[in-house]
Amino acid sequence: MSEVAGYVQPMESTLPSPTELSERIRGRALEMGFGVVGIAPAHESAQGDAYARWVGEGMHGEMGYLAREDAVAKRRDPAVLVPGAKSAVVVGLEYYNVDADPGVTADPSRGIVARYARNHDYHELMKERLIALQEWIDAELLPVTGRAYVDTGAVLERELASRAGLGWQARNTMLIQPRGGSFWFLGVVLLDVELAYDQPFQKDHCGTCNACVSACPTGALLGRDETGAPRMDARRCISYLTIELKGAIPRDLRPMIGNRVYGCDICQEVCPWNRFATPSADPAFLAREGLDGPSLIEWMTMTQEEFSARFKGSPIKRAKRRGLLRNVAVALGNWGSPDAIPVLAVALNDEEPLVRGHAAWALGRTGREAARQALAGRAEVEADAWVREEIAAALGEG
Ligand code: B12
Ligand code: SF4
Ligand code: SF4
Structure with a gap:
């Protein structure tokens, strides 16, 4: 501060501007190995009512953690989850891997494991990286408080991803990136600082396609409702039945599961946008021996x-x-x-x-x-x- 004849000139702020902050955060996240990064304001959800309707109709089945009153309130407003949350840094990490033997799908003596589950658990791997990103922001850019989430937090990850410009919520309910398809994990860091934001993704590139709905063997995909929200009855989804459901699989659904022994990728495999999926370069997502068609x-x-x-x-x-x-x-x-x-x-x-x-x-x-x-x-x-x-x-x- 300089003082001239009693006048105190305020010191120029040394904090980077929101635009500079966003660019440096994006650059750092890409350096850390995330494939895409978008930044969105962490304001209230525009889709909270759709979510509340979904759990109200019981479509979450036995995933009780999705329906708890506090969990619904947190999904409606990230600031309830992280007090003071202003921004969401949303990252995507590609995990696509090709079948070593494409004949497995048609060989009923062998099982199909969903692609995401053929090697390391992405939760740990991504969470560690996101926590490191937050620590780097705090140490290098400006003091922040916040929290990292991968899958298990009370965060509507796909809504935040589309708000951050990464892609659209497609008819199969997946977040699809126009240049990369849907075999991407999502992760979010909520931060208590204002940043410069990406444009939300506005377009629905599904158009008149209905391939996923037709291909789903159990009828779990219900198409879009009158508001445009993609709907799924999770109780019928093979991913739910083979991973989340702890008890007996309903007898009438068993024949529809085929040889999918852990999770299901059918509605992604038939999607024309996954023509653009490229195999992940990360060795953590290459199929472990014995997990590709056991x-x-x-x-x-x-x-x-x-x-x-x-x-x-x-x-x-x-x-x-x-x-x-x-x-x-x-x-x-x-x-x-x-x-x-x-x-x-x-x-x-x-x-x-x-x-x-x-x-x-x-x-x-x-x-x-x-x-x-x-x-x-x-x-x-x-x-x-x-x-x-x-x-x-x-x-x-x-
Ligand atoms: C519960 C859950 C499941 C359940 C339910 C899935 C579902 N479609 O809801 C089950 C167990 C079935 C499941 C399966 C799978 N899952 Co899952 N799952 C979740 C979890 C934890 C919550 C999703 C949720 O809240 N569902 C409830 C519905 C209502 O919410 P939503 O899907 O976000 O839908 C939104 C739309 O309806 C939208 N909406 C409302 N109004 C409007 C209006 C318009 C115009 C639009 C466009 C949208 C819209 O608002 C809702 C809320 O924001 C998320 C992680 C997270 N925290 O978000 C991972 C997550 C969605 N799953 C993921 C994955 C990878 C899978 C599987 C591929 C795994 C597998 N191979 O078996 C399958 C895919 C099946 C499928 N087609 O969805 C990834 C998806 C990545 C991506 N690119 O989209 C996530 C994001 C985890 C992660 N961190 O990467 N999953
Ligand atoms: S993951 Fe499989 S069962 Fe679930 S909605 Fe997609 S195609 Fe249907
Ligand atoms: S298969 Fe067609 S309708 Fe389904 S998500 Fe892909 S583009 Fe959209």
Whole structure:
């Protein structure tokens, strides 16, 4: 400050301008390996009512954390989640990987794992990078408080991403980038400072296409509502049924799951915008050995120790052994081959009722005498009421 004859001249601010801040944050995020970065004001959601309607209709199924009153309020307004939040830095990280053997989809003896789950858990990897980004902003640019979110926070990530100009919310509900498709993870850092903002993405590039809705095997995609919001009944989505649902998969939906044993990519694979998807250069997202088209018979015999070793650091551990083997049993039932009977007969004696019940269903689908004998034998000793019901149904008595 300079003082001349009693006049105190205010010192020029040394803080970078919002435009400079945004550019430096964008540059740093790109350097850290994120593929795209957009910056949006963290004001109230324009889509809070659509979200509240969705949970009000029960479309979230058993994902109770989505419907809690406080969680809905936080999604409506990021400032409820992070007091003082003014800006959202939204990043995308591409994870697309090509099938080593494209024949797997048509081979019912092998399972399909969703592309995002073929290697490292993206949650940890992205969260670490986003926290490092926030720390860098705080150390290098200006003091900030805020918080990083990847998937699990009470944040409407896709709305923020489209507000930050990254793409549009498509009919399959995914955030699609016009130059990169939809095989991108999203992450958000909410910050308590004003930044310069990108233009929101306005256009809906789905046009008259309906390929995803037609291809969804379970009818989970319901198209757009009268406001233009894409709607999905998560209770029918294979991703929900094979990952989030902890109990039995409804019997009427099992045949529609085919050989998808963990998650589902069908509505993305049929999307013309994924023609532009390029395989991720990040080794963290290359398929681990054995995760690209695993043998269902081999997976059905997996012990707890094998499960823990094989899925260390993988998103698949979320399903736990019993959830994964439930899914594998369903896929074996959909295969319906007599070759599956021996492993299913062993699974009928598994310590987990969830595995026994789905193995019973799968045995019933093979329609063979050996399967009937295994089922009848287990019926004599089975104590769990639900598994007994499944055995009876598989024997045609339920
Ligand atoms: C719950 C959840 C699921 C559920 C429900 C999915 C769904 N479509 O709602 C299940 C388990 C089924 C699921 C599956 C998958 N998921 Co998920 N999931 C989430 C999670 C945690 C919340 C999504 C949510 O709130 N859904 C409720 C609906 C109502 O909200 P929404 O999808 O954001 O929809 C908005 C529109 O309806 C919109 N809207 C309202 N009015 C209007 C009006 C107009 C004109 C428009 C355009 C839009 C609009 O507003 C809503 C709220 O903002 C997000 C992470 C997050 N925190 O956001 C990841 C997330 C959406 N999932 C992701 C992924 C990768 C998947 C799978 C591909 C995994 C897999 N391979 O199995 C599948 C894809 C299935 C699909 N087609 O969606 C990514 C998607 C990335 C992307 N590019 O879009 C996310 C963002 C996680 C991440 N951080 O990367 N998921
Ligand atoms: S992920 Fe699969 S089941 Fe879910 S909406 Fe898309 S196509 Fe349908
Ligand atoms: S398949 Fe067609 S309708 Fe579905 S998301 Fe892609 S462009 Fe949109």
